[in-house]
Amino acid sequence: MSKRWTVFDPGSKNIVDVDGFNDEYNTQKGALNGGVDRNNLPGEYITRAQIKQGAFHKTHLFTGLLLSDESIKLNNGGNLQPDGLDYSLYNGGWRRAFDPVQVSGLRDGMNHIEFNCWQWQYRFTSGFSLEPGGVLATQENHDHWVKWRILYNGMIVLETGAMYTQYDNVTLSADFPMMGGDASIEVQFAFAPPAYNDGDPVDVVDSPMFTFAGGQILLLSRFR
Amino acid sequence: MNGQRVEITPLGGVSESIPQKPSDASRITNFTVDKRTNGWDSRVGYEKYDPRPGNLWRPFDSMGRIDSLFIWSKHQGAQDWTVFESGGTLYWLDSSSNTGDMRAHVIDSGRVIPAPSEPVTTYTPFGRFLIVTNGHDRPIKYSAWPVWMSGGSPISVPSYTLGWSEIPPQPTVWGVETQVNFGSSGQHVGMWTENTLDAGIPARDDIQEAGLGSASVDVENTYKYKVSWVNNAGAESPLSSSSNVVSWDSPSAGGTYTGSRFITKVEIPVGPSGTTARRLYRTLNMKGGDPTIPENYYFCVEVGNNYDEHVFDHVGDQALGSLAPGLTDSVVFPASAARFTAVFKGCLFLDGGTSNGTKIYWSKPGKPDEFDVLNFMDVGMRDAGEITGFYAHYNFLIVLRERGIDVVRGTYGSFDVTPISQTVGTRSKDSVTTIPDLGVVFLAQDGVYIMTGNMDAGGNIDFRKISTPINKTIKRMNIDTSARAVAAYSQKWREWHCYFPADGSDRPSIGVVLHLDMLGGNTTPWSVREDVPVGSLTTTIDGDLVFGHHTGSAGPGDPVESGLFVISNRRACGGQYQLVGQDEVVVDNAPCTSVYQSSWLDFGDRSARRRVNYVYLLCLTMGDNQISLTHYKDRGPDGTQTVGMKLQRPDHIDQKVFDSAVVGEDPWDESMLTQIRFPIDQGVCSEFKYGIETINDLVILGWAIEFTPSGGTKVISGKRA
Numbered sequence: 001m002s003k004r005w006t007v008f009d010p011g012s013k014n015i016v017d018v019d020g021f022n023d024e025y026n027t028q029k030g031a032l033n034g035g036v037d038r039n040n041l042p043g044e045y046i047t048r049a050q051i052k053q054g055a056f057h058k059t060h061l062f063t064g065l066l067l068s069d070e071s072i073k074l075n076n077g078g079n080l081q082p083d084g085l086d087y088s089l090y091n092g093g094w095r096r097a098f099d100p101v102q103v104s105g106l107r108d109g110m111n112h113i114e115f116n117c118w119q120w121q122y123r124f125t126s127g128f129s130l131e132p133g134g135v136l137a138t139q140e141n142h143d144h145w146v147k148w149r150i151l152y153n154g155m156i157v158l159e160t161g162a163m164y165t166q167y168d169n170v171t172l173s174a175d176f177p178m179m180g181g182d183a184s185i186e187v188q189f190a191f192a193p194p195a196y197n198d199g200d201p202v203d204v205v206d207s208p209m210f211t212f213a214g215g216q217i218l219l220l221s222r223f224r
Numbered sequence: 225m226n227g228q229r230v231e232i233t234p235l236g237g238v239s240e241s242i243p244q245k246p247s248d249a250s251r252i253t254n255f256t257v258d259k260r261t262n263g264w265d266s267r268v269g270y271e272k273y274d275p276r277p278g279n280l281w282r283p284f285d286s287m288g289r290i291d292s293l294f295i296w297s298k299h300q301g302a303q304d305w306t307v308f309e310s311g312g313t314l315y316w317l318d319s320s321s322n323t324g325d326m327r328a329h330v331i332d333s334g335r336v337i338p339a340p341s342e343p344v345t346t347y348t349p350f351g352r353f354l355i356v357t358n359g360h361d362r363p364i365k366y367s368a369w370p371v372w373m374s375g376g377s378p379i380s381v382p383s384y385t386l387g388w389s390e391i392p393p394q395p396t397v398w399g400v401e402t403q404v405n406f407g408s409s410g411q412h413v414g415m416w417t418e419n420t421l422d423a424g425i426p427a428r429d430d431i432q433e434a435g436l437g438s439a440s441v442d443v444e445n446t447y448k449y450k451v452s453w454v455n456n457a458g459a460e461s462p463l464s465s466s467s468n469v470v471s472w473d474s475p476s477a478g479g480t481y482t483g484s485r486f487i488t489k490v491e492i493p494v495g496p497s498g499t500t501a502r503r504l505y506r507t508l509n510m511k512g513g514d515p516t517i518p519e520n521y522y523f524c525v526e527v528g529n530n531y532d533e534h535v536f537d538h539v540g541d542q543a544l545g546s547l548a549p550g551l552t553d554s555v556v557f558p559a560s561a562a563r564f565t566a567v568f569k570g571c572l573f574l575d576g577g578t579s580n581g582t583k584i585y586w587s588k589p590g591k592p593d594e595f596d597v598l599n600f601m602d603v604g605m606r607d608a609g610e611i612t613g614f615y616a617h618y619n620f621l622i623v624l625r626e627r628g629i630d631v632v633r634g635t636y637g638s639f640d641v642t643p644i645s646q647t648v649g650t651r652s653k654d655s656v657t658t659i660p661d662l663g664v665v666f667l668a669q670d671g672v673y674i675m676t677g678n679m680d681a682g683g684n685i686d687f688r689k690i691s692t693p694i695n696k697t698i699k700r701m702n703i704d705t706s707a708r709a710v711a712a713y714s715q716k717w718r719e720w721h722c723y724f725p726a727d728g729s730d731r732p733s734i735g736v737v738l739h740l741d742m743l744g745g746n747t748t749p750w751s752v753r754e755d756v757p758v759g760s761l762t763t764t765i766d767g768d769l770v771f772g773h774h775t776g777s778a779g780p781g782d783p784v785e786s787g788l789f790v791i792s793n794r795r796a797c798g799g800q801y802q803l804v805g806q807d808e809v810v811v812d813n814a815p816c817t818s819v820y821q822s823s824w825l826d827f828g829d830r831s832a833r834r835r836v837n838y839v840y841l842l843c844l845t846m847g848d849n850q851i852s853l854t855h856y857k858d859r860g861p862d863g864t865q866t867v868g869m870k871l872q873r874p875d876h877i878d879q880k881v882f883d884s885a886v887v888g889e890d891p892w893d894e895s896m897l898t899q900i901r902f903p904i905d906q907g908v909c910s911e912f913k914y915g916i917e918t919i920n921d922l923v924i925l926g927w928a929i930e931f932t933p934s935g936g937t938k939v940i941s942g943k944r945a
Contacts, residue, residue: 003273003304003319003764003768005271005275005768005790005792005794006269006271006275006792006793006794007792007793008267008793009267009269009793009794009795009796010882011795011847011849011882011920011921012882012883013847013848013849013881013882013883014846014847014848014849014881014882014921015845015846015847015879015880015881015882015893015894015895016879016880016881016882016885016890016892016893017892017893017894017895018892018893018894019260019894019895021892035302037302
């Protein structure tokens, strides 16, 4: 909305013209109701005290998200290592991290989405050892990695590169325009596929390789 | 003897011809058309772009003339990017500064200040860019957003050079070592891939045939590269020249790396600002110059950034992409001195500049930086002169010339140019405007023309001069500086404003206004606008007329009007700096003086003489402010002023006015139609007119004259020498 300038300027000794007054008043009122934006007001002109609750038309928070795809997950019983992805069940590729979360009643505008969790991965393959006499590091036996991506109604809105650290906090953040309506938000991960040496698998199976927990999705939806 | 009465309503616009129709006016200055009554309304003025009085003229305090101005509305008006130029600096106006005052941030500085006879900067939106050209400085491409701010100032402004100013330097390929482990050695690198085609390793199937060179033993492998840049508009630069030749022999039988293919390391040049990617092209394995293998280049890999200095190439010959662009597909920017631009059929059109004034260039569709070597034409000098501007309209591109007009038609690949006029031309490219339902209106040297029609389906393009009623005013135009004329159409005012240098001036000094609400009747649609210091002019998305001051400040310490202003209903003709107590403020000037002069009325018989007794002004009540008439006879220059009359109904109680109306007691009121009678005492005359000159509010709807025929008095004999 562009700026507004004088429509009616009441002068001294002029009649108290209701039409002119209404023209000026309605123009300013219309501008305010039409959505004041940065063209009309200087920055910091509106303080926090003047911001009305609900300015974001939708906010969503989903917590307690963790690796829940049982088809690739090994229950590790009471061992110190956590339950997690296992190479006897996983051969690489993108997998759904947990069931997609559903939101509804969104309006045309912008979405801000954040996904947080902690992750653990067994960084090295089983053939690697730091002990004297162990196998030296090779291209094949180290550098497991994990990648993340977020899909909004099936469209990828964020995709990370590979992360190599053994423990890490993951914070993903994306802003993107959206259509109004309902939406499904899905988080996927990809873990390094099992390595082979001359056709023989290097990695052990029946040992957890990757897991995550403490997942949280924050969605802030706003008008434009 | 009974008086006779002639009533003239509705009123028309200005006609400077002789004789006039009774509804015409001899002069209408600083009036607009009242939308409620279609009468002439004096309530026009102008005000600061930022109307707050206490911020003086900030951020324009010490700026001189605003040479050019463009408001780029995006997001349906939610973002107005106001771009203007003053004193050789191109600015954008930041109206969201956290200090409360607007700020002007520099986009480009050290630019050439246009001479009074030169056209000013041209602004053309193209997708998410604003193309800025002035015929002297390198054309730039400004994207406005995003702009990163720190402490109220931009860290960097998203402004880029338009087109490719150079060919990328050739890439440099490192040599290939075939007998070393990981790592590099000087300008050689040794990396290999296994010939996995036969290795049968399922997990590595995805890199079959990866690597360069032959897997056979003792084969001489030879490759060359070229590189191109890709910028943020998707345009690809010309290809570089060929790299050095990289050559190696495949390992002999029985070696460690026998059967391996290899990986090359290629140094690639970083592109200019705005480059977002580099593309590497490569030959097939030319095997030491095998004459049966042509030196063709194929797409190899795209590096999606502008900072990596080298790339490792492991793309096998079978995995190469399509053939590289030809040498003529993209060339160095051919119009670096372009003055005028327009977007037509998705292409950016530019002129060749002052030294190449009859040449037109156009970009590839959707890529304002990418030019095929043959994307130009020369319209020839003939009688029409140089190109003076472009204007895209309907399904053709209007090519304005000094003494003619051509149009470009067709689509990319088949553009052609056709002359449509060799008599009408213009130097005033900023006067060209589309008026909805009318056509394209522009100011030529001899008047205002309208261009209508199209050339499809056997149609014709017609030119019609529409400024004949105001020829006398148009004739005041300074032809030498007419390139500085500016015009804009406002859908809010339903007016076309055109300001041009008059009376020898070097800057616009008078305006003519075409009132659409006056079209269609048996009258003229024109009025004149004076005292409005328009130097450059544009409109907002809502139709507000914003202009840059034609003079501005002489510098620090000269706190006169400067910067941007808006034509509005404010009862002020701008403002002036004043020191009020300790406060520096800008206070409103008095309203602009509005002048209405009736036509010369001859009562239908110029030979007879009459005595005018009264003029009745048909107007709206406005309050206690007074107006007076000045009446003239027989085209004499000196008039006689009547007494002042309040704009109240004579035979009713006065309507309440500001300053005396009491809130809560007196009702809101509204203007009413009334007649104010002015007595006239000037003897007999053959022709009569009256005039009003006022700074008070006035809406005039018509007028009437009561006169008495003066017996048998006729025009007397002419004087003998």
